[in-house]
Amino acid sequence: MHNIVNLIVNKSRDSDPGLEASMYRAKAQHPLSDARSPLPEEVNEAMWRLFVAIGTFWETVADPTPFRSRLQSFMANRIALMPLYADYYAIAKRVIDDLVVECGSEAAAYERLFTSKDAAKSPPTTPLALTRQSVSNEFLTLQMALGVLICTES
Template sequence: MYQKTAKHPLSTKLEPLSDKTFAAMWQIFVHIGKFWQNIDDPTPYKSQLYSFMLNRINLRPIYSDYYISAQEVMTQLITEKGEDEAYKYLFTDKDAAKAPPETFIAVTRQNVANEFIALQLSLGGFKAFGAENYCGYIGGANIPSQPAPYRTFVE
């Protein structure tokens, strides 16, 4: 069955996502897995991240600016704090979580990092937390006298 691809009219006028910008966004994605220890090897998800980003840009062209800005923010943070501390700061700074975002770091956290976190969890990162059922995943059959493959009311 043919399904029309959704696109914002302005998205056709945008420059393609640069390799440098994607590489910077990939590093955010990789460091999410390291920080929360939820994905051992993110490499298989690289193409899915790229598709996710292109979809975001096609639906809301401002995401192109979010990604370019995030690249600049991370370059500056890494220069100031070093690589590991820069990503830790991005993921934990309380001011960056305040809505609506008032700084570039807050925009990066809320519109880039938080969405990458949700994507990573939906791709299987939730399993590291012991979850058995998340977004279509289920831990097995529901068999009487066996533990339920999902969280029950009692738990």
Template sequence: MYQRRAIHPLSKALPPLEHTTVDTLWDVFVAIGEQWALEDEPATYRLRFETFLENRINVSPIYRDYYIDGADFVADLITELGRGPAYNRLFTQKPRVAQSGIPATRLEAVQRYVANEFISLRLALGGFKAFGAINYRGYIGGANIEGEPTPYREL
């Protein structure tokens, strides 16, 4: 009935991410809503976001390096281009290799292992509502109160 929590043996020895790294990654998460004009409030997702990072590292310790490198890359890109153009490049520049191949550039690695996963998380947490969807697979919409929209998919 109860399942053990999945933790990779190597992840126990890893130190937690630095606050500056988490803050930079959080800024990427917030910028997703700005890029696609999502009307949800990202501050309500902060705890889930940090739990997502921690769980990702616990299951696959290599993600700690992806997150550290991704945060450094984004900070450098913002310094070089400015915040808006940096995120525009991160979110819209097409990769040169297939998603299943080895990333050819640092940008492609950050897009695949950081930005794209954060986009999926943001949409799953509630960003999907900006596109007119009422329900999303795995999303609990609230109580089933008469007179209000059904919080689940109808048959």
């Protein structure tokens, strides 16, 4: 059995000499992602505030601070795979800013974003729905994937 595995591995290396060297360095990236400018700092900060608000509203994160770099990596990877996400994040910032003006406070704005029936309509046809489905829900999913859920007693 060991000889068969060696034969297969060596055959793969012979057919592609760069395979072994490159297999751990490959990064999935959309061809247009290099042409994108980095997200403006105010968009990054708005997305961080959204991430924190999700944890507060849904009671999923006791202290989100350790996950800030993970959020930044998640966003960078999303943009690398699909550059349109940079626009989604910019739109989300504008939607939240508009909701704060409409609702009078950040807490009320986030509550509307997280609970509005209009934001749940699929496929998203409004900036509010796009923000909820392509940004907010994904950040909530990220929190769950990171295992940051905390239990609360009823």
